[in-house]
Amino acid sequence: MKNAIYLIPNYLTTEAQPDDISPIVQSSLKTISHFLVENVRTARRYISSLSLDIDISKLQFEVMDKKASRQVIASVMKNWQNNSIGIMSEAGLPGLADPGNVAISLAHEMGREVIPLPGASAIQTALICSGFDGQRFTFHGYAPIQDADCIRFLKDAENTLQKTGYTQIFMETPYRNMKLIDKAIKTLGKHTLFSVAADIFGESQLIKTLRIQDWEKEKVNLHKIPAVFSIGQYPS
C-alpha cells in the first residue's frame, strides 16, 4: 500500500451488508490506521461489521463534520503526513455530501496522492435505475425547504429538462419525502417521467419510474426513507 489519502466507500443503507463491499476495500482497510471520518461511531461500526480481524481500539479517528474548519482538518492532515489516511463518510462515497472534499482538496494542495476505492454512489445508482439519459445530467443536492422555493425549483428543473434534455436529479430530507412527491404531482406536467430510488440496497428498496399522472395513483410510503429523485426522458 502506498502512503496516500484513501477514499473509502461506506454502506449506502444503515443495515450492515458486507457483501456490498468489494474485497479491495476490505484489504485496504487492514493497512490503514488513521481515519478522518464524518462520524466516529458509524466509522467504527462499519469497520467492525466487515470482520477484518483488526484491533479497532488501536485505530485513530478524527472527526471531520460540518463544524470542522478547513484549518482544523489541515492541521490533522499535517500531523498525519507520514501516514496513510482513510476518508470515510456516514454513508456511501466520501466527499459528496460531507466535508470529505475539504480533506481531498487539501490533499491535492499538499501534493499527497489521492486513491479512490471502488464503491457505489446513491446518485449514480439512482440514475442508472431511472432509465433516463445517463450521458447528460445535473445533480442539485437537496431540494429547497420552503414550499414556494421548492415548487419553483421543480418547475425550473422540468423546464431545463425540456430545453436541454439533461436528466435532473435531487434529494430531499427523508422526513419531507412525501411532501415532495405531493408537490411534484401538483407542479409537474402529467406526462413528465418521475423516478424514485429509495433505500438503495436496503430491505425496503423501492425503484420506480412512472409518469406524474401514474404517481397520483401509486401508494408508496417513503417517510423517513433516504431517497433520490429524478426527472428525465426515456431514450427513443
Place this chain on the structure above:
Amino acid sequence: MKNAIYLIPNYLTTEAQPDDISPIVQSSLKTISHFLVENVRTARRYISSLSLDIDISKLQFEVMDKKASRQVIASVMKNWQNNSIGIMSEAGLPGLADPGNVAISLAHEMGREVIPLPGASAIQTALICSGFDGQRFTFHGYAPIQDADCIRFLKDAENTLQKTGYTQIFMETPYRNMKLIDKAIKTLGKHTLFSVAADIFGESQLIKTLRIQDWEKEKVNLHKIPAVFSIGQYPS
C-alpha cells in the same frame, strides 16, 4: 433471487480486477442466465474472470449496442419475460453511456422490477477524487469534437461554474485527451482548478487537481487512456 432486471457493474478498467467487484455481484451472477450486453465478448470475459464456477457456454447473451433499436430490445425482453435478465455494459455501470437505459426504461414500462447491484462509476469516482463540490454538479458526456465547439464548451462550463458553483464534469475520446488538455490550458483562466481522473483503478491511474497555470508545467501522458475531466471550486 427475484425474477427481475439486474443492473450489473463491470470493471472500470480493461485489466481484470476481481477484487474490485463486491461479493453480492458475484453471487447474483451465479443465478442469472439471460443477459443483455453491450458486447458479448467483453461480457463473457468479465464473467469468466470472476471464476464463478458456472458454465458460461450455457448462458444466453443478446447484444444491445448502439445499432439495436428499442423495438429489438423490447422483443428480446418480451421473450425473456419469465427470466431474470442481467444488463451489462462494456465497462462500469450499465445504462450510462451505453444503450442499457433503453432496456431499463422498457423494464419500467413493462412493470418489471429493476434491481441495481453495487459498483463504482467513473464519473462519481472522478468527482470525489477532484476535491470539488459533490453536492451540485453537471455531467456533460463527451466534449464537442470540433475545436471551435470544444473551446466554446470549455468557456461555457467555466462561466456556469463561476455563476452557479456547480462542478462541471465531462469526458473526451481517449485519443484526443492531450488535445483537450491543451485546449483547456489555452482557454480557461489560469487560476481555474482543473481535475483529471485517468485509468481509474487501473495500473496507470492518475488522479490530479491543479490550477490551469500548473497544468502547463505538468507533464502527463493521457493519450488513449480513458479519463474524466472536471472543473470546480474547492470548499472554503
